[in-house]
Amino acid sequence: MDETTSPRTAHRICPLCEACCGLELTIEGRRVSAVRGHAADVFSAGYLCPKAVALKDLHEDPDRLRRPLVRRDGAFVETGWDEAFAEIERRLLPVIEAHGRDAVAVTVGNPSAHKMSLLPYFGRLAKALGTKNIYSASTLDQMPKQLACGLMFGHWLSIPVPDVERSDFLLILGANPAVSNGSLWTVPDVRGKLKALRARGGRVVVIDPRRTETAALADAHHFIRPGSDAFLLAAMLHTLFAEGRVRPGRIAPHLAGLEALPAAVAPFTPDAVAPACGIAADTIRALARELAAAPRGCVYGRLGTCTQRHGTLASWLVDVLNALTGHLDEPGGAMFPRAAAFAANTAGKPGVGRGIVTGRHASRVSGAPEVFGELPMGVLAEEIETPGPGQVRALISVASNPVLSAPNGPRLARALGSLEFMVSLDIYLNETTRHADVILPGPSPLEDDHYDIAFPQLSHRNHARYSPAVFEPPAGQPPEWQNLLRLAAIALGRGAGADVLALDDEWVADEVRKLAGERTPALLAALAPRRGPARLLDLALRTGPYGDAFGARPDGLNLDRVAQTPAGIDLGPLQPRLPELLRTPSGRVELAPAPLLAALAQAAGELAAAPADGLQLVGRREVRSNNSWMHNLPLLAKGPERCTLLMHPHDAQRLGLADGMLAEIEGAGRTVRAPVQLDDAMMQGVVSLPHGWGHDLPGARLAVAARRPGANLNALLDENARDPLSGNAVLSGAPVTVRLAQTSSV
Ligand SMILES: Nc1nc2c(c(=O)[nH]1)N[C@H]1C(S)=C(S)[C@@H](COP(=O)(O)OP(=O)(O)OC[C@H]3O[C@@H](n4cnc5c(=O)[nH]c(N)nc54)[C@H](O)[C@@H]3O)O[C@H]1N2
Ligand SMILES: Nc1nc2c(c(=O)[nH]1)N[C@H]1C(S)=C(S)[C@@H](COP(=O)(O)OP(=O)(O)OC[C@H]3O[C@@H](n4cnc5c(=O)[nH]c(N)nc54)[C@H](O)[C@@H]3O)O[C@H]1N2
Ligand code: SF4
Ligand SMILES: [Mo]
Numbered sequence: 001m002d003e004t005t006s007p008r009t010a011h012r013i014c015p016l017c018e019a020c021c022g023l024e025l026t027i028e029g030r031r032v033s034a035v036r037g038h039a040a041d042v043f044s045a046g047y048l049c050p051k052a053v054a055l056k057d058l059h060e061d062p063d064r065l066r067r068p069l070v071r072r073d074g075a076f077v078e079t080g081w082d083e084a085f086a087e088i089e090r091r092l093l094p095v096i097e098a099h100g101r102d103a104v105a106v107t108v109g110n111p112s113a114h115k116m117s118l119l120p121y122f123g124r125l126a127k128a129l130g131t132k133n134i135y136s137a138s139t140l141d142q143m144p145k146q147l148a149c150g151l152m153f154g155h156w157l158s159i160p161v162p163d164v165e166r167s168d169f170l171l172i173l174g175a176n177p178a179v180s181n182g183s184l185w186t187v188p189d190v191r192g193k194l195k196a197l198r199a200r201g202g203r204v205v206v207i208d209p210r211r212t213e214t215a216a217l218a219d220a221h222h223f224i225r226p227g228s229d230a231f232l233l234a235a236m237l238h239t240l241f242a243e244g245r246v247r248p249g250r251i252a253p254h255l256a257g258l259e260a261l262p263a264a265v266a267p268f269t270p271d272a273v274a275p276a277c278g279i280a281a282d283t284i285r286a287l288a289r290e291l292a293a294a295p296r297g298c299v300y301g302r303l304g305t306c307t308q309r310h311g312t313l314a315s316w317l318v319d320v321l322n323a324l325t326g327h328l329d330e331p332g333g334a335m336f337p338r339a340a341a342f343a344a345n346t347a348g349k350p351g352v353g354r355g356i357v358t359g360r361h362a363s364r365v366s367g368a369p370e371v372f373g374e375l376p377m378g379v380l381a382e383e384i385e386t387p388g389p390g391q392v393r394a395l396i397s398v399a400s401n402p403v404l405s406a407p408n409g410p411r412l413a414r415a416l417g418s419l420e421f422m423v424s425l426d427i428y429l430n431e432t433t434r435h436a437d438v439i440l441p442g443p444s445p446l447e448d449d450h451y452d453i454a455f456p457q458l459s460h461r462n463h464a465r466y467s468p469a470v471f472e473p474p475a476g477q478p479p480e481w482q483n484l485l486r487l488a489a490i491a492l493g494r495g496a497g498a499d500v501l502a503l504d505d506e507w508v509a510d511e512v513r514k515l516a517g518e519r520t521p522a523l524l525a526a527l528a529p530r531r532g533p534a535r536l537l538d539l540a541l542r543t544g545p546y547g548d549a550f551g552a553r554p555d556g557l558n559l560d561r562v563a564q565t566p567a568g569i570d571l572g573p574l575q576p577r578l579p580e581l582l583r584t585p586s587g588r589v590e591l592a593p594a595p596l597l598a599a600l601a602q603a604a605g606e607l608a609a610a611p612a613d614g615l616q617l618v619g620r621r622e623v624r625s626n627n628s629w630m631h632n633l634p635l636l637a638k639g640p641e642r643c644t645l646l647m648h649p650h651d652a653q654r655l656g657l658a659d660g661m662l663a664e665i666e667g668a669g670r671t672v673r674a675p676v677q678l679d680d681a682m683m684q685g686v687v688s689l690p691h692g693w694g695h696d697l698p699g700a701r702l703a704v705a706a707r708r709p710g711a712n713l714n715a716l717l718d719e720n721a722r723d724p725l726s727g728n729a730v731l732s733g734a735p736v737t738v739r740l741a742q743t744s745s746v
Contacts, residue, residue: 010470011038011566013452014052015114015445016626019181019188020455021048022568023055025446025470032056032446032470042570043463044188049181050624050636057633058445059471063701064427065441066474076429076439081476084438085486085496091421091437092490095394102364104491105133105380105392109400110141110627113454116533117442118425120453121484122398124507128488132361132375133383133392139376140405141303142184143726144311147371150356151593152319153336154583156372157457158345160319160334161185162300163574164193164460167332168202169290169297173229173318174304174732178213180621183302186452186459191217193460202297205287207232207279208304209618210646210688211681222287223683225278226616226733229301230310230603232277232284233317234268237261239288240324247292249326254579257592261320264597267604276611278683292325296332304618307731310603311723316596323589328578335574336581339456340464340547340557341540345581353583364390366720368727376727377406378719384415394421396487399442403431404628404694407717407729410670413697425483428629434699442480446470451537451562464541464557465568481532504531508539515543519550526550534559546571599725615651617667617736619691619713628692631705643710644677645738646688652678655738665689667716667736674711687738689713691731 010025022041026034035053037046058064068084069076079087095103106126112118126134138146150156162170164187175183177190187193194204194217204218207229215221224232240246241262248255270281277284291297299321305314319328327333338346359369365382368375375383380402383392395416403409403416409431416422416435424433425440433439442448451466473479478486482500489498508527513520526542527535538559542548548556562569584590624636631637645663657663659678664671665687674689682688694712695705714731721730 007033012446012467012470013450013465014048014055015111015450016051016055017181018183018186018455018458019044019047020186020452021052021188022465023048023052027470030471032059038567040567041465042568043459043461043465047189047192051626051630054630054633054635055445057635058630061632063429063632063703064444065429065439066477068441069429069439071437081478082496084440085490088423088438088487089490089496092394092423095420096491099393100390101130102132102390103393104129104131104396105135105383105394106131106396106398107135107377107380107400107402108137108398109405110137111399114452115399115448115480116451116453116537117448117480118399118484120533120536121481125396125484125488125491128491130491132370134374135377135380135402136374137377137400137405138372139374139378139727140307140729140731142306143371143728144306144723145184145315147312147358147726148316148319148596150372151596152316152590153581154353154355155345156356157343158336158581158583159184159458160322160328160336161458161460162298163332163335164190164197166573167197167296167298168200169294170194170197170202170204171207171287171291171297171299172204172214172218173207173299173301173314174306175300175302176208176212176214176621178217179623184458185300185302186455194218203290205290209683209686210620222279222283225276225611225683226304226618226686227308227310228273228277229305229308230313230317230600231268231273231607232279233314233321234265234600235270235273235284236288236291236321237317237324238265238268239270239285240292241265243289245289245292246324247326248324249330251323251329251578251589254582254588255323256586256588256590260592260597264592264600267607272607276607278611291321291327294327296327296330298322298327298334300334304732306728308733309721309723309730311728312725313596313600313603320591323591329576331573336577337457337459337574338462338545338577340462340571341451341456341537341544342453343457343544345583346545348583350580351582352585352587355584364388368722371727374727376722376729377402378722378727378729380406381408381412381415381719384419393419395419395423397422397424397426397432397436398484399426401430401432401628403697404692404712404714406719407714407721407731408668408719409694409712409714411719423487425480428632429701430629431694431697431700434697440483443473443477444471447473447477448479449534461573462571463568464546464562464571466537466559466562467566468563479532501531508535512539523550530559595725612735613685615736615738616686616733617665617713617716618686618688618732620646620688622690625690625692631693631695631710632702634704637704637708641675641708643674643690643693645674646677646679646682647738648680648682648684649678650684651687652676657738657740662741663738664741665711665716665736665738667734668718670715672711672713672715673741687736
């Protein structure tokens with residue numbers, strides 16, 4: 001890498017959100033002087049958002065940690081890497097020896113899904129620890145969708161996405177991609193794509209308790225009472241059956257369980273669900289008819305449909321509707337990507353598999369079932385606080401900030417304060433990592449190589465893109481995969497001084513042996529001299545569906561070939577994949593998995609209850625923010641106050657509140673304060689506060705964020721409120737009371 005001062009251009013996939021935009025950076029010495037969209041990028045074609053420009057701020061942020069911090073006599077001191085790992089070995093091993101492997105918990109957060117250095121190696125650390133106490137942002141986010149898709153299609157990551165460029169009708173529930181840039185749907189410039197859809201004569205309809213920025217781009221928007229999407233979707237299904245509109249089309253022979261559905265949705269007539277949803281019965285019928293009549297269209301549900309009590313039911317019914325209207329696995333409908341690397345649904349025997357299982361163990365205190373190898377984030381605090389065998393006494397947090405991102409952060413913060421030992425892999429001393437005894441910083445995002453492991457599995461078009469590091473990391477800074485391996489070595493009793501490269505070699509050899517048997521030495525030789533995630537990537541590309549199969553398909557992909565193409569390799573529009581994609585034991589799409597039918601029958605009992613009055617709280621996202629950790633970047637932090645409580649003027653009037661007044665919001669017995677912002681885009685009875693704020697906790701080192709800390713939405717939420725099937729936290733629709741704050745200090 002030439003780091004002289006003559007300007008150079010570097011191409012880099014943005015690691016900040018799921019859109020995965022290709023960027024073009026101008027570099028002068030160690031500085032970024034400009035960030036633009038990479039116009040030639042085959043996938044994002046020059047699109048970018050303001051957060052990409054803030055990568056410069058992130059790279060230069062003086063608060064971003066460059067050296068390990070170790071707590072000595074209550075204060076953090078900078079140390080060398082060996083000293084930090086020696087401290088971890090000295091403190092962590094006795095916890096395991098005295099209390100067993102489950103005494104060490106791990107949490108892993110959102111950025112790990114965007115880092116090839118973290119994602120494949122976190123699993124190795126978890127395995128080396130041998131703990132059941134694994135917690136991730138997935139149970140604050142998408143676990144319901146993963147569970148529903150796992151049950152229907154046989155793998156947790158077989159999630160269909162809208163084929164937006166060929167679609168004429170899109171029904172969007174609980175997602176605001178115009179701001180979030182898409183989730184479980186990798187789609188740069190979704191605004192442009194929705195506009196193009198409409199320009200072709202297609203229609204976009206949004207269902208959301210707020211008339212969002214996405215709704216502003218749509219043809220129609222309907223308010224919905226938070227938490228009632230499963231009822232709406234069941235009633236749409238009811239309409240399809242009642243009106244004889246069920247037409248699965250080509251995939252009909254691959255469906256199982258269809259016969260169970262009419263009875264399952266019988267209680268959910270449009271008239272019965274209308275009061276619970278706040279949507280008129282005629283509107284519900286019209287939505288079902290429009291979906292059924294659309295030649296090319298689909299339903300897409302996201303965060304708002306997952307972070308609720310019936311998240312798994314809602315996520316399931318989205319794809320049942322797609323399947324029964326002929327929109328699943330069809331161009332313009334909900335289609336399955338075919339990723340170039342790492343996708344389980346391109347490996348093994350096509351068309352059939354073992355399916356998924358849950359509940360292989362349960363959380364110790366509340367008995368919450370394991371889902372996809374994890375326990376719900378909501379039970380972590382009680383697992384730390386409750387004495388007895390198996391009590392969590394140490395924690396390793398990896399790119400996660402649950403003190404702000406998980407419900408009842410204040411309780412979690414107290415619990416973290418009571419741990420015997422905590423290590424954080426993070427780039428900031430923040431609300432969570434301030435509780436650590438050792439913090440191991442990762443490099444700047446521009447100092448590591450990038451390939452998205454997760455998001456090509458969720459992309460609206462198939463592609464393979466790789467970008468090398470823009471800068472060499474500072475001397476001594478290990479890549480994060482090596483830090484994870486070093487922690488694994490400690491957990492395995494090999495010691496802090498173990499040779500992590502040798503450990504990596506061992507693991508890769510094991511993996512290759514499973515694939516290649518006798519050919520293992522030849523394959524390992526072909527993968528050398530790469531190591532770490534780059535070697536895993538080369539292996540995955542070469543053995544993937546477009547791969548060179550180590551020479552057997554000479555024109556196929558390998559990492560050299562992908563890396564030589566900075567604009568990326570386009571692998572074409574999504575193609576139908578049923579039944580080949582399926583990994584269910586039946587070899588069919590399971591439309592009516594037993595646990596979902598049982599849960600739906602139980603949910604029907606709620607229809608009789610009158611909808612609660614009082615205010616319900618929902619979250620929102622904002623373009624210049626990303627979860628909890630980008631409020632320290634000056635470019636994004638400037639401008640108007642963003643952590644405001646949106647409220648319909650009628651609700652405000654009733655409560656004696658006016659625009660700009662400071663409100664006290666009470667939920668789950670706790671209060672926070674935020675300025676009121678009147679907005680008739682809110683459904684009456686629903687208020688909205690963004691998450692990820694609350695940067696006023698002592699001990700954090702976030703100078704810019706602390707100037708305008710905002711309020712922590714999650715302080716108002718109940719950590720015990722979960723979707724029982726997936727363990728996902730209920731983040732949406734919590735009851736709150738709002739009043740004028742008595743003093744003017746926030
Ligand atoms: N009420 C409410 N709560 C929510 C949500 C909501 O909508 N409403 N959304 C939920 C969702 S969808 C998610 S995904 C979660 C996110 O929950 P988390 O993953 O816990 O939160 P993030 O804010 O993404 O925090 C990421 C952490 O990673 C650190 N980090 C950033 N880059 C790197 C890196 O390169 N290496 C390392 N080691 N660390 C890094 C940051 O400093 C920060 O501490 O929040 C959830 N919480
Ligand atoms: N700028 C920015 N982009 C981001 C992030 C960010 O923090 N900032 N975070 C990233 C992450 S981690 C994720 S997971 C994605 C999430 O991306 P999206 O899934 O698009 O999530 P949100 O933008 O939070 O939109 C959720 C919508 O659901 C609505 N809603 C709330 N409750 C309900 C309900 O019960 N039913 C229905 N139908 N709607 C409801 C809310 O009003 C909101 O408009 O965004 C990613 N992109
Ligand atoms: S939309 Fe997401 S991936 Fe694209 S530039 Fe913005 S933050 Fe980066
Ligand atoms: Mo997320």
